Amino acid sequence: MSVNSGNKEKGPRQEVSVSRRGFLKTGVAAAAMGVMGAIAAPSKMANAASASLTYQPAKGQWSKLRPVNNYGGASVRYAEINNQCLGTSKIVGPVIQTNEKDAGFALAFRGLLGDKAKYGIMTQGKRYPMAASFQIPMSPLAAMVSGKPSPDKFQIPDPEQMSQHIKDFGYYLRCDEVGIGVMPDYAYYKGTQAPPLGAYVSGAVPLQTPMTDVPIKDKLPYVICLAVEQHLETSMASTGYDGISVVQSMRSYHAAANAAVIMANYIRSLGYNARAQHYVNYEVVMTPCLIAAGMGELTRTGDSAAHPRIGFRHKSSAVTTDLPLVADKPIDFGMQDFCRVCKKCADNCPAQAITFDDDPIPHNGYLRWNTDSKKCAVFRCANDEGVNCGRCIKVCPWNSKEDSWFHEAGLWIGSKGETASTFLKTIDDMFGYGTEDLTQYQWWLEWPENYKFQIPAVPTVPAK
Numbered sequence: 001m002s003v004n005s006g007n008k009e010k011g012p013r014q015e016v017s018v019s020r021r022g023f024l025k026t027g028v029a030a031a032a033m034g035v036m037g038a039i040a041a042p043s044k045m046a047n048a049a050s051a052s053l054t055y056q057p058a059k060g061q062w063s064k065l066r067p068v069n070n071y072g073g074a075s076v077r078y079a080e081i082n083n084q085c086l087g088t089s090k091i092v093g094p095v096i097q098t099n100e101k102d103a104g105f106a107l108a109f110r111g112l113l114g115d116k117a118k119y120g121i122m123t124q125g126k127r128y129p130m131a132a133s134f135q136i137p138m139s140p141l142a143a144m145v146s147g148k149p150s151p152d153k154f155q156i157p158d159p160e161q162m163s164q165h166i167k168d169f170g171y172y173l174r175c176d177e178v179g180i181g182v183m184p185d186y187a188y189y190k191g192t193q194a195p196p197l198g199a200y201v202s203g204a205v206p207l208q209t210p211m212t213d214v215p216i217k218d219k220l221p222y223v224i225c226l227a228v229e230q231h232l233e234t235s236m237a238s239t240g241y242d243g244i245s246v247v248q249s250m251r252s253y254h255a256a257a258n259a260a261v262i263m264a265n266y267i268r269s270l271g272y273n274a275r276a277q278h279y280v281n282y283e284v285v286m287t288p289c290l291i292a293a294g295m296g297e298l299t300r301t302g303d304s305a306a307h308p309r310i311g312f313r314h315k316s317s318a319v320t321t322d323l324p325l326v327a328d329k330p331i332d333f334g335m336q337d338f339c340r341v342c343k344k345c346a347d348n349c350p351a352q353a354i355t356f357d358d359d360p361i362p363h364n365g366y367l368r369w370n371t372d373s374k375k376c377a378v379f380r381c382a383n384d385e386g387v388n389c390g391r392c393i394k395v396c397p398w399n400s401k402e403d404s405w406f407h408e409a410g411l412w413i414g415s416k417g418e419t420a421s422t423f424l425k426t427i428d429d430m431f432g433y434g435t436e437d438l439t440q441y442q443w444w445l446e447w448p449e450n451y452k453f454q455i456p457a458v459p460t461v462p463a464k
């Protein structure tokens, strides 16, 4: 297994590491609680989220299977969607919609990020065979995203009750977080890519098939977001850029895609329009959808929305629909302040793709950190120490590492502004959180000899 080398340009990180158990035994925890007291910690951390809500949600915003949203103890407030903001993300101009085929992996596949990235994206399944075992059965789901609604339309007298029911169904389908948002128009791609990338990679269509942009016609008013966690213990044992890293993504994409296809079918059987949005056939950009559905805030990584309980250690799918629903509100748990001081992902990114800037900058009509998504895509495709990458996911302090009062207390501290964020980040570093490789959980096989690149005669690629 690869050894954690931190940020490769900076060399191995020298970190003070303290065992969690030792920390608690020596009473430093008591000191930590003292600091928490100074910033007015509530008596029960587990109730911190509900105690700080300033907006009384309708009954449809809670599910029966998940009667209280699990924010992992973070202090959460509600935010708005309007033409100046999407939750805590500021809108500074018309938001420019992009084409799906201009996103990172598609650019690599089209040969626009170099031969190594092009070859890398096409051979992920070959270099780590377990990845192909997810990619191949996922490919047919590309054709199962839409259909005609049943002509027998069920009446929905109570959209709140329907929202509650839909969330319950999402949890029943084994999703870990479910939210409903008002669908922002700019969260649709300008054009979706046809055939989808997964169809090429899995071999469902010949590589010579031309790739085209298909304009999005049928825009629906609501988005139901479905998130499936990446496996926690595997994440703790992985460097984040070894072979299993690609499977961590595929496992969650596969589960989320199945859930979206089933949910969209169900809604159509009730007589309403519904389109599944998943890894092998998205019409939407998931990050703004997740923010709209109250499932996260934009992060320093630029393209990911972190949830207060699980960070961005998840993959998501969605269903866009005109089923009468009541939407959730975006949430604010202090992520913008936290990212401003933390920079842990930037420090650990093996591709040096994540910015160290203090503040976000205007990008396509909204503010986001100036992270280089092309650099990230090149590394994820061409990484020759593993396959793909998710090291920023692993090291982020919001990626819940354990289910304990102490961790919940930490998240509560982290959502209390910049000073508290600095404190939590220091604690996170002291514990070596995110930078440890816990080999007792390493259940999988690594094939380092497979990861090195020997690019054969350049394979045929689709039209650009």
Ligand code: SF4
Residues within 6 Å of the ligand: 301, 348, 349, 350, 351, 352, 353, 354, 375, 376, 377, 379, 380, 389, 390, 391, 392, 393
């Ligand atoms: S996924 Fe991309 S941004 Fe994140 S650590 Fe890896 S290369 Fe860096």
Ligand code: SF4
Residues within 6 Å of the ligand: 299, 300, 301, 338, 339, 340, 342, 343, 344, 345, 346, 395, 396, 397, 398
């Ligand atoms: S690691 Fe730190 S800076 Fe990066 S996304 Fe997470 S909280 Fe933000």
